[in-house]
Amino acid sequence: MEKRKIRxxxxxxxxIGLGTTKLLLTKPDMEIVGAVEIAKEMxxxxxxxxxxxxxLGVHVTDNAERLFAKVQADVVVHTAGSRLKRVAGQxxxxxxxxxxxxxSAEELLFATPENVEAAAKIDKLAxxxxxxxxxxxVNPGFVMDALPLALTGVCQEVREVHVERVVDAGxxxxxxxxxxxxxxxxxxxxxxxxxxxxxxxxxxESLYLIADRLHFILDDVRETVEPxxxxxxxxxDYFELKPGDVAGIRNIGEGFRKGKKIVTLDxxxxxxxENPHDSIRIVGTPDLRLRIEGGVAGxxxxxxxxxxxxxxVIAAAPGLVTVKDLPAPWCHQA
Amino acid sequence: MEKRKIRxxxxxxxxIGLGTTKLLLTKPDMEIVGAVEIAKEMxxxxxxxxxxxxxLGVHVTDNAERLFAKVQADVVVHTAGSRLKRVAGQxxxxxxxxxxxxxSAEELLFATPENVEAAAKIDKLAxxxxxxxxxxxVNPGFVMDALPLALTGVCQEVREVHVERVVDAGxxxxxxxxxxxxxxxxxxxxxxxxxxxxxxxxxxESLYLIADRLHFILDDVRETVEPxxxxxxxxxDYFELKPGDVAGIRNIGEGFRKGKKIVTLDxxxxxxxENPHDSIRIVGTPDLRLRIEGGVAGxxxxxxxxxxxxxxVIAAAPGLVTVKDLPAPWCHQA
Numbered sequence: 171m172e173k174r175k176i177r178x179x180x181x182x183x184x185x186i187g188l189g190t191t192k193l194l195l196t197k198p199d200m201e202i203v204g205a206v207e208i209a210k211e212m213x214x215x216x217x218x219x220x221x222x223x224x225x226l227g228v229h230v231t232d233n234a235e236r237l238f239a240k241v242q243a244d245v246v247v248h249t250a251g252s253r254l255k256r257v258a259g260q261x262x263x264x265x266x267x268x269x270x271x272x273x274s275a276e277e278l279l280f281a282t283p284e285n286v287e288a289a290a291k292i293d294k295l296a297x298x299x300x301x302x303x304x305x306x307x308v309n310p311g312f313v314m315d316a317l318p319l320a321l322t323g324v325c326q327e328v329r330e331v332h333v334e335r336v337v338d339a340g341x342x343x344x345x346x347x348x349x350x351x352x353x354x355x356x357x358x359x360x361x362x363x364x365x366x367x368x369x370x371x372x373x374x375e376s377l378y379l380i381a382d383r384l385h386f387i388l389d390d391v392r393e394t395v396e397p398x399x400x401x402x403x404x405x406x407d408y409f410e411l412k413p414g415d416v417a418g419i420r421n422i423g424e425g426f427r428k429g430k431k432i433v434t435l436d437x438x439x440x441x442x443x444e445n446p447h448d449s450i451r452i453v454g455t456p457d458l459r460l461r462i463e464g465g466v467a468g469x470x471x472x473x474x475x476x477x478x479x480x481x482x483v484i485a486a487a488p489g490l491v492t493v494k495d496l497p498a499p500w501c502h503q504a
Numbered sequence: 505m506e507k508r509k510i511r512x513x514x515x516x517x518x519x520i521g522l523g524t525t526k527l528l529l530t531k532p533d534m535e536i537v538g539a540v541e542i543a544k545e546m547x548x549x550x551x552x553x554x555x556x557x558x559x560l561g562v563h564v565t566d567n568a569e570r571l572f573a574k575v576q577a578d579v580v581v582h583t584a585g586s587r588l589k590r591v592a593g594q595x596x597x598x599x600x601x602x603x604x605x606x607x608s609a610e611e612l613l614f615a616t617p618e619n620v621e622a623a624a625k626i627d628k629l630a631x632x633x634x635x636x637x638x639x640x641x642v643n644p645g646f647v648m649d650a651l652p653l654a655l656t657g658v659c660q661e662v663r664e665v666h667v668e669r670v671v672d673a674g675x676x677x678x679x680x681x682x683x684x685x686x687x688x689x690x691x692x693x694x695x696x697x698x699x700x701x702x703x704x705x706x707x708x709e710s711l712y713l714i715a716d717r718l719h720f721i722l723d724d725v726r727e728t729v730e731p732x733x734x735x736x737x738x739x740x741d742y743f744e745l746k747p748g749d750v751a752g753i754r755n756i757g758e759g760f761r762k763g764k765k766i767v768t769l770d771x772x773x774x775x776x777x778e779n780p781h782d783s784i785r786i787v788g789t790p791d792l793r794l795r796i797e798g799g800v801a802g803x804x805x806x807x808x809x810x811x812x813x814x815x816x817v818i819a820a821a822p823g824l825v826t827v828k829d830l831p832a833p834w835c836h837q838a
Binding site for chain 1: 653657717719812837
């Protein structure tokens with residue numbers, strides 16, 4: 171008897187959602203049984219046609235509640251926002267529909283102090299409905315949290331954790347280049363930072379997850395968002411930068427204990443970054459230094475980790491869980 | 505109310521077992537409630553005294569069955585052998601005593617074709633008794649299997665996995681230097697290889713675990729064990745080597761599919777190894793190259809991963825599980 175396929179609803183059809191959709195279509199033991207998106211130009215269309223492929227018989231709807239009532243599914247892949255404030259309503263609607271969730275929402279990774287209540291509400295609803303919610307991705311979800319924590323698995327003691335991620339944004343898609351402020355003046359960039367309209371979402375979540383798991387009691391947590399300024403003319407498929415323009419962002423999260431910096435998450439994403447890489451330094455017994463040359467490629471990897479996390483999320487006990495509560499995903503190949 | 509401590513029995517008091525014991529004593533939420541060892545010179549002695557510390561009130565016994573009947577414990581840390589043939593009786597006795605097990609036995613990591621029956625027997629008994637058995641360590645258990653698999657979590661597809669581990673055995677303890685053949689003549693080394701008395705245990709297990717999780721159907725698996733020959737005079741705390749003597753071992757495990765090598769595990773442990781490191785190369789979408797400079801220090805790390813795995817093993821569903829069935833351990837600090 172052939173095993174039943176894993177039935178997936180794709181919720182959100184932005185770049186990450188479309189990437190996940192394409193990847194799901196390559197997995198012989200998974201099938202897409204529904205798609206949710208509010209963008210008017212997609213509603214009612216066939217998902218395959220949106221991707222420029224043959225029709226899949228799955229039509230995009232903006233009525234999630236009705237879809238959940240009508241369609242049996244094992245899991246919803248949710249890629250429709252970063253902030254808990256923005257996505258909590260969507261997550262709760264999916265849970266009321268009785269579906270497991272793998273979400274790319276950065277703030278779902280871990281409940282930082284300001285999100286404890288919203289996370290508790292999601293956790294309670296998930297338990298009532300007997301389903302599991304996981305927030306994951308490459309960052310947060312892997313490079314700056316799950317991977318350094320996995321490294322500490324071979325440590326007798328850990329005193330400090332420092333992670334550096336340098337991404338050459340010049341090789342990435344347009345929305346990302348825009349998001350990091352490429353082409354802005356430094357003044358505009360700083361104004362946007364002051365309005366909290368700038369900066370990678372998820373650094374706080376990674377930092378608090380690390381501190382929680384290692385029982386690091388932090389007495390100060392600091393975050394800074396600074397522009398990286400172009401030093402020479404730079405050109406991408408989308409932008410031409412003059413020296414003095416903003417080339418991208420440097421976002422640092424730091425955790426302190428008694429004045430000593432014991433966690434650093436240093437994220438630099440800018441056009442023209444040289445020697446892109448991810449590196450992790452664990453100060454402990456033993457010390458460890460790890461480097462991923464070139465770094466983990468963002469968009470391919472995000473779709474991958476969302477899809478690869480599906481089997482564990484389906485198998486997991488109910489509730490809002492973290493990437494460190496489940497087996498670390500591996501590439502799902504049937 | 506204070507949470508009850510995790511009660512641990514240490515089974516096996518060789519170098520790894522003593523290392524684990526010392527580490528357990530530093531964990532405020534764990535306590536050692538029993539110790540098993542057959543070496544006559546230890547039986548009856550206080551565990552603390554064996555470690556050169558103050559008495560702990562835990563006396564070493566060679567009667568495991570009686571200990572399990574008498575003492576309540578949450579888990580047994582088993583460090584008393586590599587081969588399933590040798591340890592299966594011990595594992596089964598611990599299971600009949602109703603205890604969870606974290607074991608350093610290399611062949612417990614994953615059931616290779618030749619060990620399927622013995623593993624099934626252990627799995628059945630563990631389920632009957634409602635307890636969990638895990639085989640883990642640094643290698644196998646982390647560097648050449650769990651870590652590369654965790655890296656593939658950000659891959660859409662994986663076509664090849666190649667791991668290289670180079671250890672400078674000159675910095676390691678005497679039994680390890682002996683085990684890798686340091687100081688032997690190449691002739692004696694090759695005789696020992698022919699008798700299967702030489703070679704790292706666990707490479708096959710790592711290889712089969714990787715293939716299983718990635719659904720790599722291998723049509724050929726090859727293992728080679730070769731001496732690394734000293735090219736110049738070398739000296740450790742225990743050995744003096746002349747050029748031409750054996751400095752250590754190179755052990756390679758390879759998995760092939762249609763004539764193409766798709767898995768390589770290349771382990772080199774020898775005195776005088778330059779630039780020790782662990783490196784992982786994933787050929788897939790995306791490609792990934794990871795390097796741990798200096799490598800993961802063997803003995804400290806082995807004790808660490810055994811102890812760090814305890815909480816997940818206690819929480820896990822019954823049966824014989826693998827490192828990829830449980831959350832990847834992190835440094836347990838209370």
